[in-house]
Amino acid sequence: xxxxxxxxxxxxxxSFARTLRIFLTEARYEFVRLxxxxxxxxxxxxxxxxxYLFFGLIMNxxxxxxxxxxxxxxLAGYAVFGMAGAALFGIGGGLASELSTGWLELKRxxxxxxxxxxxxxxxxxxxxxxVIVSLLTLLGITIAHISITLPEYVRMMALTLVGTxxxxxxGMAIALLVPFNATPGVINMIYLxxxxxxxxxxxxxxxxxxxxxxxxxxxxxxxxxxxxxSFGYASAGSAMSHWxxxxxxxxxxxxxxxxxxxxxxxxx
Amino acid sequence: MSAVxxxxxxxxxxxxxxxxxxxxxxxxxxxxxxxALDDLSxxxxxxxxxxxxxxxxxxKSTAVRLMMGLSAPTSxxxxxxxxxxxxxxxxxxxGVMLQVGKAPEMLRVREHLNxxxxxxxxxxxxxxxxxAAGLDGIxxxxxxxxxxxxxxxxxxxxxxxxxxxxxFLDEPTVGLDIEARxxxxxxxxxxxxxxxxxxxxxxYLEEADALAxxxxxxxxxxxxxxxxxxxxxxLGAASTGASTSRTLKIIxxxxxxxxxALLAIPGVTTAEHAGDHVxxxxxxxxxxxxxxxxxxxxxxxxxxxxxxxxxxxxxLTTNA
Numbered sequence: 001x002x003x004x005x006x007x008x009x010x011x012x013x014x015s016f017a018r019t020l021r022i023f024l025t026e027a028r029y030e031f032v033r034l035x036x037x038x039x040x041x042x043x044x045x046x047x048x049x050x051x052y053l054f055f056g057l058i059m060n061x062x063x064x065x066x067x068x069x070x071x072x073x074x075l076a077g078y079a080v081f082g083m084a085g086a087a088l089f090g091i092g093g094g095l096a097s098e099l100s101t102g103w104l105e106l107k108r109x110x111x112x113x114x115x116x117x118x119x120x121x122x123x124x125x126x127x128x129x130x131v132i133v134s135l136l137t138l139l140g141i142t143i144a145h146i147s148i149t150l151p152e153y154v155r156m157m158a159l160t161l162v163g164t165x166x167x168x169x170x171g172m173a174i175a176l177l178v179p180f181n182a183t184p185g186v187i188n189m190i191y192l193x194x195x196x197x198x199x200x201x202x203x204x205x206x207x208x209x210x211x212x213x214x215x216x217x218x219x220x221x222x223x224x225x226x227x228x229x230s231f232g233y234a235s236a237g238s239a240m241s242h243w244x245x246x247x248x249x250x251x252x253x254x255x256x257x258x259x260x261x262x263x264x265x266x267x268x
Numbered sequence: 269m270s271a272v273x274x275x276x277x278x279x280x281x282x283x284x285x286x287x288x289x290x291x292x293x294x295x296x297x298x299x300x301x302x303x304a305l306d307d308l309s310x311x312x313x314x315x316x317x318x319x320x321x322x323x324x325x326x327x328k329s330t331a332v333r334l335m336m337g338l339s340a341p342t343s344x345x346x347x348x349x350x351x352x353x354x355x356x357x358x359x360x361x362x363g364v365m366l367q368v369g370k371a372p373e374m375l376r377v378r379e380h381l382n383x384x385x386x387x388x389x390x391x392x393x394x395x396x397x398x399x400a401a402g403l404d405g406i407x408x409x410x411x412x413x414x415x416x417x418x419x420x421x422x423x424x425x426x427x428x429x430x431x432x433x434x435x436f437l438d439e440p441t442v443g444l445d446i447e448a449r450x451x452x453x454x455x456x457x458x459x460x461x462x463x464x465x466x467x468x469x470x471x472y473l474e475e476a477d478a479l480a481x482x483x484x485x486x487x488x489x490x491x492x493x494x495x496x497x498x499x500x501x502x503l504g505a506a507s508t509g510a511s512t513s514r515t516l517k518i519i520x521x522x523x524x525x526x527x528x529a530l531l532a533i534p535g536v537t538t539a540e541h542a543g544d545h546v547x548x549x550x551x552x553x554x555x556x557x558x559x560x561x562x563x564x565x566x567x568x569x570x571x572x573x574x575x576x577x578x579x580x581x582x583x584l585t586t587n588a
Contacts, residue, residue: 014389015389018386018389021386022386022387025382025383025386026383029375029379029383032374032375033372033374033375036374036375036410037373037374059480082584097370098372100369100371101368101370101371102367102369103368103369103370103371103372105338105366105368106364106366106368106371106423106426108338108389109336109337109338109359109364109366109436110359110364110384111356111359111360111361111387111388111430112387113356252455263299265339266298266299267298267299267300
């Protein structure tokens with residue numbers, strides 16, 4: 001009796017520790033795998049860095065509009081551009097490929113907690129996001145001498161972690177809906193227009209009125225406005241509206257992914 | 269032409285009545301209307317190697333996926349260790365090897381194996397798995413750099429990682445050379461010898477013949493026949509028309525005798541000419557041979573064989 005009541009919590013905490021270890025191991029190896037996949041890691045880090053270098057730093061060197069440093073203003077846009085790419089391609093691309101090869105089946109048949117798979121992919125994408133945003137910040141500081149305070153940097157990192165989630169859900173929905181071969185193309189078809197229309201490359205107020213309205217549907221818009229606000233720049237809409245925008249987008253994508261997953265399961 | 273039942277294997281096979289997994293009266297209809305399984309029932313017993321045979325589209329993989337808890341039946345019950353196969357507790361006791369096009373290529377063999385070992389509270393020691401699956405020398409390689417056979421061995425190793433009591437092997441030896449195939453067979457036999465249950469699907473009938481204690485042939489979603497390899501062979505022979513199937517032999521030779529003359533010989537059930545050669549099925553092979561040799565002094569290139577599982581399989585699945 002007494003041994004039973006003693007051993008029960010012990011086994012429970014053991015299994016909790018093991019579950020935690022599974023989550024950590026999955027996440028670590030997912031990150032290592034993405035890092036070793038040069039085709040992914042070089043392009044996913046390279047594109048936002050090169051774009052920011054050309055369009056944010058070289059073309060606008062030392063430019064100010066009023067009290068606003070253009071280089072710092074652009075940093076917000078390219079940071080969101082970078083983290084969105086990492087999340088879309090890291091999760092969408094990886095999931096689509098593992099779905100088509102049957103690897104996901106094998107994982108599902110194993111005792112791995114299914115959630116560990118998604119959390120691992122999400123965490124790795126967020127880690128890439130942190131690396132990209134830090135690199136962009138470093139470039140901004142060294143080349144354009146923008147001033148970023150520590151709290152600003154920390155807030156940007158926090159927004160990167162949270163901001164990965166809506167894009168991760170979008171990537172997941174695409175991977176579940178689109179045939180594997182078409183996934184990279186479809187992701188680009190959504191990612192690039194979404195970046196432009198969300199005001200990541202050209203400030204939102206310089207876009208046509210129609211696009212400014214359309215931007216309300218895009219997580220790129222809401223997230224970049226939140227980053228701009230954290231820099232103390234004037235941003236469109238209230239912070240609350242942006243958080244609701246991100247939440248709404250995330251829920252819609254989760255719903256789409258859930259329906260797509262059920263459809264896949266029924267046919268398998 | 270046919271491997272006769274291995275006597276060692278036959279003697280080591282001890283019937284066990286402990287059911288490990290069962291499908292009872294399973295019907296599975298996919299959303300697109302395809303009926304994959306039609307009132308199918310089968311049971312796996314402890315310590316047995318069971319081979320699931322059937323032509324493409326027969327419902328083999330659907331049946332296996334149900335037992336792995338990867339899909340749910342339209343009606344009927346799936347029990348594994350007397351529980352739902354989708355429960356983690358059940359999954360902790362099963363190992364799975366699936367036809368996987370590609371595992372993540374940029375992870376090393378050792379890393380893959382350790383990730384899977386981490387899923388289980390009491391995994392097999394790493395060295396034991398690596399030895400059993402023959403991974404020596406490739407453990408530090410990336411999965412993407414491996415040959416087809418090496419990949420297959422890594423996937424086999426993943427199925428063993430948790431020291432499972434029930435192992436599902438979906439075409440385990442595809443792409444293996446003869447030596448590696450024999451090695452994996454030895455490993456599968458040793459699993460059964462340790463009281464583990466193995467369900468394997470295969471397209472290599474000689475593999476089922478050499479390994480399985482019990483063969484289940486399914487076609488069009490139903491079990492057609494079930495038994496030891498010897499029983500399945502004789503059932504197949506019976507369905508081709510030979511009545512006393514145990515003594516059925518296949519005689520091949522080159523002879524001048526006509527088909528009609530051959531069919532008149534006692535015991536002959538069928539006679540088919542192909543080029544110079546003639547293939548005769550006989551239920552009284554000794555008598556047939558005596559007569560045959562007496563009738564044709566020039567007869568040559570004589571071969572006598574037992575019917576192969578392959579013949580039984582074809583007979584069973586095409587008649588169905």
